[in-house]
Amino acid sequence: MTRPPTSRDLARLAGVSQATVSRVLTNNPKVNPETRARVLQVLKDANYTPNALARAMKTGRTDTIGVFMTRVTSPFHAELLDEIGRVLSSSGLHMILWNIEHDPEETVAEVLQQRLVDGFLLTSATYDSRLHTMAVASGTPTVLLHRGIDGLDCDQVVGDNWQGAYDAGRYLVDAGHTDIGLVTLTHTGNTSRDRDLGFRAALADAGVKIKPSNVVSVGVPHADGHAAAKKLLSRKKPPTAIYTVTDLLAFGILDGARAVGARVPDDVWVIGFDNTELAAWEAFDLTSVEQPVHSIVETGVDLLRRRIEDPERPTEIITLPCPLVIRGSTAHRRV
């Protein structure tokens, strides 16, 4: 195990200066074609790869993007991460992944200053997180994906949660439902808030009231959806439909319905949000509002690259449509 060869070693081998080797590496046009060919041959023979650290130190660019996520085990987040990996990779960028649940805030603060990455993708914006303010304040190019923050001067790419939720509500109302359950998240961010408000707006526009007892506020996990469904469905006169703000909660609700013996969709319709891969499994067969993960990530990475290119460009907030995907958990017309 010997130290890998440097550009200087190779320069000696090729009979040129280190500067010329570097020029070849950076595709500098000011180099004689013959020289270039000779150097390239030597590089190839030696199986040489430039030291990324030294290069980054000199150029100030690491070709690496920092990604902050939470709960990778949540199906939607896993899909988001997978897509981020795909898009970054196809852009020739590496990804450093941080989990804001595991990493203490001081670590995060350090990272922001270390110039270890060219930019950040933040996917877990919450009101109470100082991460985003810190990231923007640090001056490092930053894009918010999937979850935005109102009034933050920062590029953002989000689904149109409000409209998607509205469509879901409208769909239930049009099908004749009037006794509707809403399992919502204790609001910590834009996303779940809009998924809540949009739904309520659709019902209000149609003149359908939501009984306060039909609204359950829960946490993120599957088990919380399960508990909420049990609570709603074990009442004497349970709601005929339940809408919730994430697929994960919807899966919990389906499980809870199963537990209390309620049939879906005969006894109760269920609608989720995200349209994760699991939603299409027969075990769930879940009607869900789709989040355009692919477009969100494509657009977001594009935005980030443009901002790295030109830090002074005006911020953009891009909203992408979230269409309702109908499956068996609501597939039948209501009698």
Next chain:
Amino acid sequence: MTRPPTSRDLARLAGVSQATVSRVLTNNPKVNPETRARVLQVLKDANYTPNALARAMKTGRTDTIGVFMTRVTSPFHAELLDEIGRVLSSSGLHMILWNIEHDPEETVAEVLQQRLVDGFLLTSATYDSRLHTMAVASGTPTVLLHRGIDGLDCDQVVGDNWQGAYDAGRYLVDAGHTDIGLVTLTHTGNTSRDRDLGFRAALADAGVKIKPSNVVSVGVPHADGHAAAKKLLSRKKPPTAIYTVTDLLAFGILDGARAVGARVPDDVWVIGFDNTELAAWEAFDLTSVEQPVHSIVETGVDLLRRRIEDPERPTEIITLPCPLVIRGSTAHRRV
């Protein structure tokens, strides 16, 4: 947006040399307590963080680990990744994540030489992948997690797949099953091979034969399990139990059973492998052989750190037990 302060700037501010600042940063004992205190105060006031690149270039250590994975959307892999993130973070290490499906092999080869990371965690060993040979040959400390490669001189931490599979087979046989289906992966690695062989061994030891028509070889996705179940269960005399080598396939099998109207466990028992979080959801309630994700990752990272410390230490291959977790997909004694 101004350039972040350097140790030299801070040295000037504190009235000392850059060398002294560096000594404070590295906890070098050869510095006067008073000086140290003064420097620390200045560092704190300036909110200074050392440039990670420069430090890495000098020390040759990046405090970053490269992780290679596939299919993050697969529940088990997501759990593995989550755990890796947790353990690395608590060790003060960063993680660069590569997806070997997205990243072309040449990228991988470059990465191996760039000294961008102190070591590698490989989680997706397959026979045909050159990645592992390359990684080991590159001399960078490397540990294989979850999937091993026979005869590769490299630290490895794997579950005892053979024994886990054996126990699953034994459990079915003991319950009186004699007509048993096996949904297995087209073998591309150690893991699925042992999960297959161990199971067959248990049946053989008990004198139970597996009909060739009861063995289905499939690919990784959920849909493949679904198709396999349909194939097995729509026969005139379907098997009374199906064992498969991953939870993901088991979920597909449960869905397929549902599709053809077979009741679990009344008509058919189902056993998976990995014991992912989803297995405990009521929708599946799946009996599954547990992979000790937490221990695997803890042990693996520990091994990796020790190898980074001392590259000459002898290679270790550590095998951890995989206990069978019994749930509703098999919970009842067979009549």
Next chain:
DNA sequence: GCGAGGGATGAATACGTATACACTTCACAC
């Protein structure tokens, strides 16, 4: 009073690359 020695600090250098600058060579126009 003087040398030895330890403790604390600064000056200088190296990590491996990219690039500004200087220099040489050659072709060409006057």
Next chain:
DNA sequence: GTGTGAAGTGTATACGTATTCATCCCTCGC
């Protein structure tokens, strides 16, 4: 024949840190 410019190349330097080496001061023992 001299001057001009372009094309290639080499020299030197900088990125920000860690670390070796040299220096200085102070204490202590004689």
